[in-house]
Amino acid sequence: MMRDPDRTIGDFWRKAAGLRAILHVMASICIVATGNSLLTTTVSLHLSDPAIDPHVVQLLLTAFPIGFLAGCLSARFMVVRFGHERAFLAVALLAAFGACGYMLTEVAPVWFCLRLINGFSIATLFVVSESWINLYADQKNRGAYFSLYMLMTSLATLFAQLLVEAAGATSPHLFQIALGVILLGLIYARFVGGPWPVLRLPLAVTVDAGNAHSGHRYGIWRLAALAPVAVVCVFQAGMTNMNVYTMTPIYAERVHLDAAVAVTLVTAFSLGGMLAQAPVGWLSDRMDRRVLLLLQGLAGTGLCAAIAWPGSYPQMLLYGLFFAYGAIALTIYPVGIAYANSQLDSRHMVSASGSLLLLYSIGNIMTPGLAAQLMELFAPQALFLLLGSGAFLVAATACFNLLRRPIGAAKPCFTTGGNE
Template identity: 30%
Template sequence: MASVIKIYALFLGSALLMFGGGLQGLLLSVRGAEEGFSLLALGLIGTGWSIGFVAGSLFVPLVVRKVGHIRAFSVMAAIGTITILLNLLWVNDVSWIVLRALSGFCFAGAAMIVESWLNEVADNKSRGTIFSIYVTINMAASTLGQIAMSVTGTAGFIPFVVGAISFICAVLPTALTSSPQPKPLQSAKIDIGLLYRTSPVAAIASFSVGMANGAFGTLAPVYGYEQGLDAGGIALLFAIAAILGAVAQVPFGRLSDHIDRRLVMIGLSGFAAVVGALIVIINPTAGWGMYVLFAAYGFAANPIYAVAVAHANDFAKDGEFAKIAGGMLMICGIGLAIGPAVASVIMGAWHPVGLFIVTATFHGALAGAAYLRMRVRKSVEAEERAPFQPMSDRQVTPETFVLDPRTENDDDDVPVQREAAVPEELIETVERRDDVQDKPV
């Protein structure tokens, strides 16, 4: 019973984090546009977040090893709270870029600590269920945070204070826990060469998704604002795209368990490219047409990263999934950082609709690359694949992959070949060594 209470308390902490993150991300883009920030500055705000998030994934484990989980989490939540309040006090583009990077750093660290606690209470039987519930809660809470902007609006101090309250309340489940602290956090295991050797199309997908979704997540609110939508309309626009994207993950993921996952990537990225091209051609103003096109975009674009992770895992040897997933995290993070800056320049030259030139280009490139790879390499047989797991490209940390049930066969940093026989003499030697090490001195 205590374990169940602890799990739901951690789910609550994660939900509060994601609620505040969803609200803050959308709020800064729209409020920045209202304040007259340049498109480049708005793009760099998104770049700052991604750089901070990746840096947090790399360096927060060092902080946790030094001061412990509870103290580190409290620091992350406190600094995150201060950051969003400073966004309210220092309303200028340079400050917001720097603060957004700091916010991304703290958000990554806080999320990793929650995930490490969930990983501690999960066993092999419950890991898949806990992971699925965790991902679902994150997607739902982030979407609710975006919808909240339709209630709070963007003017004045209320939306910033609501976000700050959400961040600081997220500390309560971990601060009040009486359970032992989890194992040390996992730093991102970067082996981009291994990732590319294992699955070139997964590496390409990581970068393409990062470029497209980084640009969309940061600058689509600006596009909506320029097209005449108010805060409520922009929040609804994003909520529809997010909800349809979350709903699409399960059917397309399950489909990819039975057919070549690259076919699914081709279909999704090709459709996302077509939707982006239609938005460029039509350039819809505020109305039902814009909502339909954004819903279609979210439906197609959001599941691609999770399918790419599953495809890479199909070809990974036992013990390699964490390294491959860490490589995908880094490549996607690079795309998430570059995408908003590139899109802001194109939007400045081609008007706001230039955003979808970027998304259509990278989704189209991914579809072409996946098609070419299908002509070179056969797919893994369906019965040999690890089951698909939903996830969001903008909410993944190294601890997410530790919690992922597909990591169960990973053995730290030592790869183990599939079906490799281990001599009994070696097993006995290791057991004797472990017995000696376990004896008290």
């Protein structure tokens, strides 16, 4: 029986209404995240100067993830106090304030504090955005909304690298550009984009419902028992994202590549991740996500080994390796999150999301200093041996998740139709 074309178009339009309603929210996230990403890249380019004490570099690299952790822990209280939209605007203003500080001084203790602010801002931005999306979406469209959100964050990273290339990696105006982009995002979010769509439940009711039964809150250990591969994926994502974006300029300088090549490597990495989001998301809805994560972990391990292989590569081949690695590494996180959500009842998703972001920040904190130390003790290529070990751990845990007996207490809640 053929369906009425008018009814089909009407159904599609109604389903797309919610997506259209949040496009300006996604645009705000993209613009502010672009400024924050540009700020991170600019700081990394400054820290690649061989005249800077390596211990100072390690200290400054650690400041961002500590701020990120603080943002993960305090974002929920900001949302309860101010609401999602006001919390987002406050964090964007704080990020702009931090960007101003880099232009005033290069004193290491001040930069440490500014890196704390930068990490706090981006973490709070992510927590506010992801918790709002989880509360606004329903079971049928949560996957689509989260995919769009991941696309916006990938575009933000890509746009930041393109701005660096356009201005020049050695430009003295990169901090001013980062400040301008963050302010642009703040102006757009406050005056151009309009108010955020209202949640189905008042925020206070939603929060009270989430706290009604503390025993139902999903902490890291409970998530690890339910879906260990998801926990490892999130930790690996925190480790990979932080190290690639902050350590690649330092790696490039130590293997005698200029700053422009370092920026292009990060751009290739970001572009690979952005272009792979849609096809990997399509695959994850049509095959067992644990099998997909196993394949991604093995591929990531092989690509890291190829990048770390002794000897020099032609630049185009190196760009290709970074592009392929970005396509693998930057899609492990959403597949892992989708698998975790498919194992949870919808009322636990916000709680679990906060725990997973906390784990992401732990990956941020633990590994940049370790990566810098390994690069100093052994060779610059040790960075990718560390990243490869994280990808291998994803593959090993996915294999374990496939072979172990299912937990009877787990209540599947299929949000995107994947086979688990």
